[in-house]
Amino acid sequence: MTTQTTTPTGRDSVLHVTGLTKTFGQGELAVTAVGGVDLDVHPGEVVLIMGPSGSGKTTLLLMLGAMLRPTSGVVQVAGLDIAHAPERRLPGLRARHFGFVFQDFNLLGALTVAENVELACNLAGVTGRPARQRARVLLQRVGLGQRLGFRPEQLSGGEKQRVAIARALANDPPLILADEPTANLDSAIGRQVARLLRQLATEDHRAVVIVSHDARLEEIANRVLWLEDGTFRELATMATDPVCGMTVPQHDRPHLQVDGVVWWFCSTGCREEFAADPGRFTSTPRAAGGAAGTANPVRSGVRPERQLSDERSEHSDIL
Amino acid sequence: MATITPSRRSQRSTDPSKLVYLVLLGGVAIAVALIAALTAWAAQLGGGVWLPVLAPFALVLTVPLAALAWLHLGENTAERFQASGDSDQRPVSLVDRAWFGRRVQLARRNLFQDRRRVLLSTGGVAVALLLVLVLGGIFAGAMRQLAGYIDRSGADLVVSQAGVSTMHMSASVLRPDIADRIREIPGVAWAEPIRYTTGMVSSPAGQAASYVIGYDPTARHAGPSRLVAGHQPGAGEAVVDRQAADQLRLRPGDRVRVLGRPFTLVGLSSGGTNIANTTVFIPSSDFARLRGPAQAYVLVGARAGADLGVLRARLEGIPPGVTVQTRSQFAASERRIVTDMSADLMRIMSAIGFGIALAVIALTLFNVTTAKTREYGVVKALGARPGRLAATVATQAAWSVALALATATALALLLAVVIGRLNPALSIWIAPGSVLRTGLGALLVGVAGAVLPIRRVLRVDPAASFRRPT
Numbered sequence: 100m101t102t103q104t105t106t107p108t109g110r111d112s113v114l115h116v117t118g119l120t121k122t123f124g125q126g127e128l129a130v131t132a133v134g135g136v137d138l139d140v141h142p143g144e145v146v147l148i149m150g151p152s153g154s155g156k157t158t159l160l161l162m163l164g165a166m167l168r169p170t171s172g173v174v175q176v177a178g179l180d181i182a183h184a185p186e187r188r189l190p191g192l193r194a195r196h197f198g199f200v201f202q203d204f205n206l207l208g209a210l211t212v213a214e215n216v217e218l219a220c221n222l223a224g225v226t227g228r229p230a231r232q233r234a235r236v237l238l239q240r241v242g243l244g245q246r247l248g249f250r251p252e253q254l255s256g257g258e259k260q261r262v263a264i265a266r267a268l269a270n271d272p273p274l275i276l277a278d279e280p281t282a283n284l285d286s287a288i289g290r291q292v293a294r295l296l297r298q299l300a301t302e303d304h305r306a307v308v309i310v311s312h313d314a315r316l317e318e319i320a321n322r323v324l325w326l327e328d329g330t331f332r333e334l335a336t337m338a339t340d341p342v343c344g345m346t347v348p349q350h351d352r353p354h355l356q357v358d359g360v361v362w363w364f365c366s367t368g369c370r371e372e373f374a375a376d377p378g379r380f381t382s383t384p385r386a387a388g389g390a391a392g393t394a395n396p397v398r399s400g401v402r403p404e405r406q407l408s409d410e411r412s413e414h415s416d417i418l
Numbered sequence: 419m420a421t422i423t424p425s426r427r428s429q430r431s432t433d434p435s436k437l438v439y440l441v442l443l444g445g446v447a448i449a450v451a452l453i454a455a456l457t458a459w460a461a462q463l464g465g466g467v468w469l470p471v472l473a474p475f476a477l478v479l480t481v482p483l484a485a486l487a488w489l490h491l492g493e494n495t496a497e498r499f500q501a502s503g504d505s506d507q508r509p510v511s512l513v514d515r516a517w518f519g520r521r522v523q524l525a526r527r528n529l530f531q532d533r534r535r536v537l538l539s540t541g542g543v544a545v546a547l548l549l550v551l552v553l554g555g556i557f558a559g560a561m562r563q564l565a566g567y568i569d570r571s572g573a574d575l576v577v578s579q580a581g582v583s584t585m586h587m588s589a590s591v592l593r594p595d596i597a598d599r600i601r602e603i604p605g606v607a608w609a610e611p612i613r614y615t616t617g618m619v620s621s622p623a624g625q626a627a628s629y630v631i632g633y634d635p636t637a638r639h640a641g642p643s644r645l646v647a648g649h650q651p652g653a654g655e656a657v658v659d660r661q662a663a664d665q666l667r668l669r670p671g672d673r674v675r676v677l678g679r680p681f682t683l684v685g686l687s688s689g690g691t692n693i694a695n696t697t698v699f700i701p702s703s704d705f706a707r708l709r710g711p712a713q714a715y716v717l718v719g720a721r722a723g724a725d726l727g728v729l730r731a732r733l734e735g736i737p738p739g740v741t742v743q744t745r746s747q748f749a750a751s752e753r754r755i756v757t758d759m760s761a762d763l764m765r766i767m768s769a770i771g772f773g774i775a776l777a778v779i780a781l782t783l784f785n786v787t788t789a790k791t792r793e794y795g796v797v798k799a800l801g802a803r804p805g806r807l808a809a810t811v812a813t814q815a816a817w818s819v820a821l822a823l824a825t826a827t828a829l830a831l832l833l834a835v836v837i838g839r840l841n842p843a844l845s846i847w848i849a850p851g852s853v854l855r856t857g858l859g860a861l862l863v864g865v866a867g868a869v870l871p872i873r874r875v876l877r878v879d880p881a882a883s884f885r886r887p888t
Contacts, residue, residue: 157884166799166881187803193880194801205796205883209531210522218522222801227520270801278884 112175113273113306114140114163119172119182121158121329132158134329136172140306142273145297147320148310151347155329156310157278163308164197164276165189177273194222198267198305200296202279204259206251212238212262213247219269237265241295257288264295268303275299277309281316293319314344338363341380342373357381524797525813528790536821539782543775543822544829547860550771551830554852556693557760559834559845563692564756565749567629570643570689573717575730576748577609580739583751585614585629585715586694592713592740600716603732605724610640613705614714619658619698620675621666627695628662630677632705639717642699648685651701656681660688661842662696676700677708693844694756772863779818779867783811787871791878799880807875811868819864823857 116138122131133155140146150156161167162174165181166189174182176196184192193199206215213234220230238244241261251259260280267275277296281289297319300307309316317323325332340347345365353370354363357377364370373380530536562569564586568576577600579590597611613632618625633640635650642657648670651657656676658668663686668674674683676698690697720729726744733742743751787794794807827848834846 161881161884164799166879166884190798190801190803192801193799197801199799199883201796201883205792207524207793207796209527209790209793210524214522214527218524218797219800221521222797222806230521266800 112139112141113177114138114308115173115175116163117173119159119162119174120170121155121162121167122170132329133162133169136326136329136331138324138331140274140308142304142306143300144321145300145307145309145319147316147323148308148326149312149314149323150326152312154327156326158329159326160276160278160308160310164199165192194224195270196272196274198270198272198275200260200263200267200275200277200280202282204251204256204263204283206259206262206266208251210251211247212243212249212251212254215251215262216266216269219266223270225269233269234265237268238262240268241265255288256284257291260284260288260292261295264292264299268299273305275305275307277307277311279311279313280309281311281313286315289313289315312345314339340365340369342369525810526817528786528793528810529814529817535782535785539778539818540821540825542778542782543818543860544825546771546773546775546778547822547826547856548829548833549774550768550856550859551826551848551852552833552846553764553767553771554856555830555834555846555848556844557757557764558849558852559847560693561753561756562847563689563845564694565752566689566692567631567643567697568745568749568752571717571745572639572719573745574720574726575718575733576743576745577716577718577733578714578741578743578748580741583741583743583748584755586752586755590614590714592716594711594713596713596736596740597716599736600718600733603729603736605721605729605732606718607721607724608639608719609716610634610637611702611713611716612640613702613709613712615677615709616695617677618675619662619666619696621668621672623667624665626662626665628676629690629695629697630705631697631699632702632709633699634702639719642685642687642690642697644688646686646688648683651681651684651699653701653704654681655684655701657685657687657699658683659690659696659698660686661691662698679704679708691842768859772859775822775860776863776867779815779864780870782818783814783868783871784874786814787811787874791874792882794875794878795880795882798878799883804876807878808872811871811875812865815864815868816861818867819857819860823853823860826856827853 116136119133119136119138120131121133122129124130136159138146148156148159158167162169162182163176165174165176165184169182172182173180176192179192179196181189181192181196206212207218210218213231216234216237217230220226220233225233235244235247238247241264243258243261243265246254246258246262251262254262260283264280267277275296280296281292284292293316296307296309299305300321309320338347338352339345341362341364343365347363347365352363352365353367354361355370355374356362362370362373362377364373568585577592577596578588579592582588582590592611597609600606600609610633615630617628617630619628619630620626631640635641635652641650642659645657646660648657656674658666658674663669663683666674668683670683670685672683673680675681681700681704687697687699718729718733720726730742730744734740794810798804798807830846830848834848837844837846
């Protein structure tokens with residue numbers, strides 16, 4: 100088992116996880132969804148957790164978010180052990196220490212945009228006029244100051260996710276947990292949301308943990324972790340499918356050697372599509388630099404902190 | 419980024435108490451004005467006394483509002499302390515709670531999001547409560563009419579044969595000179611005997627069951643309380659209640675048969691017909707010729723300042739013994755007979771009404787809760803405690819009950835007026851006590867209806883918010 104996850108910076112971590120394990124069932128029927136994961140996330144850091152479906156990503160996120168009790172291990176958020184906290188304290192911990200961003204936005208349909216954020220303020224203990232002011236400020240920050248009275252059904256997908264991000268900030272959390280935040284968004288909007296999440300880390304000094312299949316999010320991540328079979332794997336053994344863009348482990352996936360370079364694929368279908376016309380895929384941005392899909396990826400398990408230049412972003416208008 | 423942290427709650431600089439009190443006073447004033455207007459309207463149309471009508475209505479409307487306020491404020495306080503986690507947090511004043519504690523009204527917004535559903539469910543509950551109210555109103559109206567003769571007689575005491583306490587389904591026999599003996603007793607201002615039996619009054623158009631009262635037409639208190647046409651009867655003449663006369667197609671001057679003998683109809687009275695029978699007045703001498711000289715009851719008026727208790731004791735001493743009741747006691751005895759006869763029916767029908775209300779409320783809340791299960795999971799994931807979610811459902815129940823009760827009460831009052839105009843014999847009296855009882859019953863129904871949805875919402879898994887909707 101490999102659990103290379105810690106950034107040796109010496110800073111105090113917002114999230115500290117040790118030996119985190121979740122097993123469903125007992126005896127011969129027992130299934131270990133997450134096994135012995137160690138992780139430290141620091142303020143201002145964006146950690147992207149990737150992995151195939153069923154690898155335990157969501158289970159891990161639920162445990163990190165105090166919504167699923169681990170079988171064993173320690174989860175500390177801002178110094179508080181949430182893994183062993185009494186059940187009655189968990190709602191309060193969630194309300195104060197976490198911001199959640201969901202794949203399906205999960206806005207409340209009966210409430211306006213402002214009320215969705217205000218409700219999260221209420222749950223954090225801020226009520227009345229201060230809550231309304233805070234909701235307004237947060238929505239203005241994500242570029243939705245003109246949509247305060249709108250219903251979620253009146254918003255586009257990108258706007259909904261920005262409302263969800265504003266809601267996640269309502270309690271001023273040190274840690275934001277995002278589950279597939281760009282999955283339901285098109286490429287441009289997904290990039291906007293990604294950079295917004297990055298901004299929360301760099302400007303507000305929050306820790307952001309993202310669980311996603313979306314390789315575009317690697318651009319804003321300080322670290323990319325690969326979760327498979329409930330444990331973190333070395334990214335050095337990972338490659339990107341040049342056809343579909345999925346990150347895949349090299350050891351058990353179809354591959355093809357073309358002109359001395361080995362390409363890895365998520366499935367035989369992608370391999371056959373690639374084999375039919377390799378030039379079509381090797382010239383795409385995904386394969387730019389000759390790294391994607393090859394046996395010589397540029398990524399590593401620990402990525403040095405990146406300084407993103409948000410001012411130059413084509414989406415800086417919403418930031 | 420401009421942030422407002424929870425700790426800023428303690429940094430309020432303005433004192434909004436005046437505004438809060440103004441708003442509260444304004445709300446109370448508007449509520450009282452509405453209730454007063456409604457009650458005045460009802461009182462004007464249906465009769466009755468202002469204050470006893472106003473108070474229960476106000477109480478019924480106040481109970482659900484108070485429950486809402488209690489849920490709202492109680493929930494605020496609990497969660498603010500829980501959220502703060504500060505042991506040194508200063509207590510939150512009532513003004514703070516009312517003004518600064520205002521929260522997003524998730525319960526109301528969820529309930530009213532689908533207005534058609536609210537309309538249908540509120541209508542369903544309102545109809546069920548209307549059934550209970552109108553049923554009670556019909557019986558209350560019948561009770562009022564049933565004892566109408568005694569109620570309007572002006573007597574302080576009513577004397578009857580020993581052991582007889584009612585007119586309905588009773589026969590009372592007193593010696594013929596009983597009234598003279600009563601008049602001799604100190605403290606008695608007047609005493610007027612009546613002869614009484616039940617029988618049929620008929621015309622070529624039909625017949626009606628009737629109280630037949632023989633009285634002295636020259637006396638002030640024993641006859642019909644109000645003549646709407648004609649005059650007091652002489653020998654061979656009768657006065658019939660207007661509603662019965664309409665039913666029997668009789669007009670003054672027509673012949674009518676009373677106790678099998680023909681009489682000339684010379685007058686029409688009012689207020690003597692109820693759901694069971696009508697009232698016919700004939701001269702006491704004619705009654706004596708038909709049924710003998712015995713008297714049935716004596717209406718007694720006390721002198722001003724006389725002690726009714728003492729007077730009653732003196733009357734009870736008349737040999738060979740009589741039953742003496744105050745007017746209200748006699749009327750209550752009269753009503754009790756019918757109430758006892760109809761109590762089971764009332765209970766069954768009310769139970770059915772409340773059962774329907776329970777089913778509608780439970781179904782509505784369950785549907786709303788089921789439709790919002792995922793959203794409740796999201797709210798739970800965001801940090802809502804189970805108590806807040808339960809309070810949300812309970813608040814929806816309170817809203818449903820309050821709206822339905824208000825609607826049912828308004829409809830019942832309207833129905834009472836309309837039916838009273840269409841069929842004067844069928845009086846519907848929406849008694850304040852009945853509204854109060856129905857309101858309390860509806861609240862219990864609301865609580866019962868919220869049990870299943872609350873159980874469901876408490877079991878919502880916050881992790882469900884991370885799963886894809888199916």
